[in-house]
Amino acid sequence: MNQIKRCQPFLGTFVDIYIEAETSDEKLIEVSNEAYSIIADIHRKMSFHEASSEVSRLNESAYREPIKVSQDFTQVLNFSIELSILTDGIFDICIANELMESGLLPNHNNYKHHSNRYENIEIEDDTVFFKKPLSLDVGGVAKGYAVDKAFEYIVNKLDSANVSQISINAGGDIRYFDWENSWVYIPNQNKNLKPYQLLRPGLATSSGYYSPGNNLQVFSPVTGKQVEAKETISVFADKCMHADALTKVVALSGGKYRCVFDKYNALYMKN
Numbered sequence: 001m002n003q004i005k006r007c008q009p010f011l012g013t014f015v016d017i018y019i020e021a022e023t024s025d026e027k028l029i030e031v032s033n034e035a036y037s038i039i040a041d042i043h044r045k046m047s048f049h050e051a052s053s054e055v056s057r058l059n060e061s062a063y064r065e066p067i068k069v070s071q072d073f074t075q076v077l078n079f080s081i082e083l084s085i086l087t088d089g090i091f092d093i094c095i096a097n098e099l100m101e102s103g104l105l106p107n108h109n110n111y112k113h114h115s116n117r118y119e120n121i122e123i124e125d126d127t128v129f130f131k132k133p134l135s136l137d138v139g140g141v142a143k144g145y146a147v148d149k150a151f152e153y154i155v156n157k158l159d160s161a162n163v164s165q166i167s168i169n170a171g172g173d174i175r176y177f178d179w180e181n182s183w184v185y186i187p188n189q190n191k192n193l194k195p196y197q198l199l200r201p202g203l204a205t206s207s208g209y210y211s212p213g214n215n216l217q218v219f220s221p222v223t224g225k226q227v228e229a230k231e232t233i234s235v236f237a238d239k240c241m242h243a244d245a246l247t248k249v250v251a252l253s254g255g256k257y258r259c260v261f262d263k264y265n266a267l268y269m270k271n
Contacts (some may be wrong), residue, residue: 004028008036010043011143013061013171019154019234022162031157035150035168036060046142048105055136056271059096063130070126072149076141077123083245084118086240088204088262092118092221093246096135099219105137106225117221144173144204151240172205175240188271189230199267200236204243206251207232217249222258227251237266 011212017032045054054073061067069077082166094117099105119263120131147168154166155177166177176182177260186205206216217225233250237243242264250259250268261268 001078002028004032006032006036008039008246009198010036011170012049012139013143013148015039015171016169017154018165019158020164021158021166022164023158027158029043030140031154034157035154038117038150038153039146039170042072042142042146045070046076046138046145048137048139055075055138058128058130059135062128063133066124066127066129068127072145073128073138074126076138077128079123079137079241079246080117080141081121081123083249087249087253087257087262090118090257091220093136093138094118094120094134094136095140095219095221098225098250099137100135105115126170137215137234140248141241141245143170144202144239144241147173147175148158148172148202151177155194170206172203173240173244174203176203184232184234186271188232194271196234196269198236200265202240203234203236204237204241204247205232206247216251218248220252231270232237233268233270235266237264237267239264242266243249 001020001022002025005018007014007016017035019028019032024057043130044050047053048055050056054069058067097106100107114132120134122129122131137223147170151166151168151201163177168175174184179198182198184194184198184203187193187207216227220227231249235246235250236242237246243266247265255268
C-alpha cells in the first residue's frame with residue numbers, strides 16, 4: 001500500500017492532499033498533480049482577490065451586458081441562489097460590499113453596490129446578467145466546491161477497491177473517502193482541540209479564534225453587520241460545498257432552517 005501527502009497554497013489557505021492506495025508512486029503523483037491543477041483552475045475563476053477572475057469580471061460588467069462564465073462557476077452560482085431562496089436570503093453571495101468596507105476583501109474598482117441582492121442575478125445557459133449592479137463573493141462556496149471536484153477526480157482515477165484513504169483539507173473544508181472510520185480534531189472557542197468522528201464524507205468548520213475579538217468573519221446580508229459569534233461551527237454533509245455554505249447559515253440563523261439541512265443531508269454542531 002503506497003501513500004502520498006502533499007500541501008500547496010490555494011484558495012487563501014493551504015490545501016493538503018493525502019492518498020493511500022494500492023498503486024504506483026507514479027500514479028499517486030499524477031493524480032495528485034491533476035487534483036491541484038483542478039483546484040488552481042477554480043481558484044483562478046472564483047477568487048475575489050484576482051482582478052481577472054470570473055467573479056471580478058461579473059462584478060465589473062455583468063450589470064451592463066450578459067457575461068459568459070464556466071460550467072464550474074454556473075454550478076456554484078446555481079447552488080448559491082438555491083440556498084438563498086431556501087433560507088429567505090439569510091445566505092447571500094451578494095455580500096462583497098460589506099466585506100470590502102470591513103477590509104476583508106480588496107476593492108479593485110471602487111465598487112459601491114449597496115443593498116442589491118441575489119434576486120437580481122439572472123442565469124441563462126452559460127451567461128450571467130445582473131439586473132442591478134452587484135458585488136458577488138463566492139468564497140464561502142468555492143473552496144468547498146474545489147475540494148469536492150478534486151476529490152471526485154481522484155476517486156474516479158483510482159480503483160476504489162484498492163483505495164484505503166483519500167482526504168483533502170483546504171483550511172478546514174475537508175472531504176474523506178473512508179469517512180466512517182475517520183476522526184478529525186476540531187478547535188473550540190478556547191482553541192482547544194477535541195477529536196470527533198466524521199458523520200458525513202464532507203466537513204466544513206468556521207471559527208473566529210484567529211480574528212479580532214474572536215468573532216466569526218461572517219456578515220449578515222440583512223443588517224450588513226458582522227455576526228457576533230465566538231463559537232466554532234462545524235457542518236457535516238455529503239458534499240464539502242454544501243457544508244461550507246451551511247456554516248454561514250448556522251452563524252446567521254442559529255440553525256433555524258432545519259429543512260434545509262435535511263435537504264442536503266447535513267448536520268451541524270457548535271463548540
